[in-house]
Amino acid sequence: MSTTQSERLRELLEPLVGSQGLDLEEVAVDSVGRKRVLRVVVDSDTGADLDQIADVSRALSAKLDETDAMGAGEYTLEVGTPGAERELTEHRHYVRATDRLVKFQLAESGELVARIIEVDDDGIDVEVPGVKGRKPTAKRLAFADVVKARVQVEFNRKNKNDEHVEDVEDVEDTENEEEA
Known part of the structure; x- marks a missing residue:
């Protein structure tokens, strides 16, 4: 049974990456x-x-x-993260993409762009944005129905934490006024 260089490198590097608190997503030469x-x-x-x-x-x-995993020749090591428009291939990828807009390629019904609301072992609960003033609709996708999924870049995405940050600043301002 032969293994590719990428597979051998994965076996060598995965425990080391895991010990750093990270997941090894991809190895490519x-x-x-x-x-x-x-x-x-x-x-x-x-x-x-x-x-x-x-x-x-x-x-x-x-x-x-x-x-000698890379052999005797010179090479460049590049370490990075999956990027903004990452493809979702593992269960953990879908969990990490909760609250993100994702373009799904579905086995039966073509493409769907929707926001991931919740992920469990059986599938994904999504919210399909409303069109022309209509309200968003909820939909359930089974993992078996998803052929491909990729996170979409959103330039005007509202960050839920923004409200919390304002609340914390208001509390700090109140505390500073009380001290004065």
Whole structure:
């Protein structure tokens, strides 16, 4: 049974990425001219910040240097996150995309753009935006019916935490007035 270089790298790197509190989403080795590029994509339920990316990059680099997993030739290591328009392929991806607008390719009924409301073991509850002043409608999608799903970029997305931030500022202002 043969395994590809990407599969061997995944087996080597996944425990190390997991020990950093992240999930290993993707490993790919690409040739760019005479150079090779090892692309590693990591994520977590709360996302990955630049410090976490830097820490895991250093750890992966050290591990790769002590093994011959990449062979003798030169290569570039790139570590990053899935990006804004990530494809949803695992259950955890759907959970992480809760409250996000997603474009679904469905097995039977074509495409659907809807916001993920809730995810459980059997499927996804979504809200389909209303058109021309109509109210949004709720819909249930079974995982088996979803062929492909990709998060959509929203430039005018309302952040639910914005209201909370204003509330905290109001409380701090009140506390400062009481101290004065």
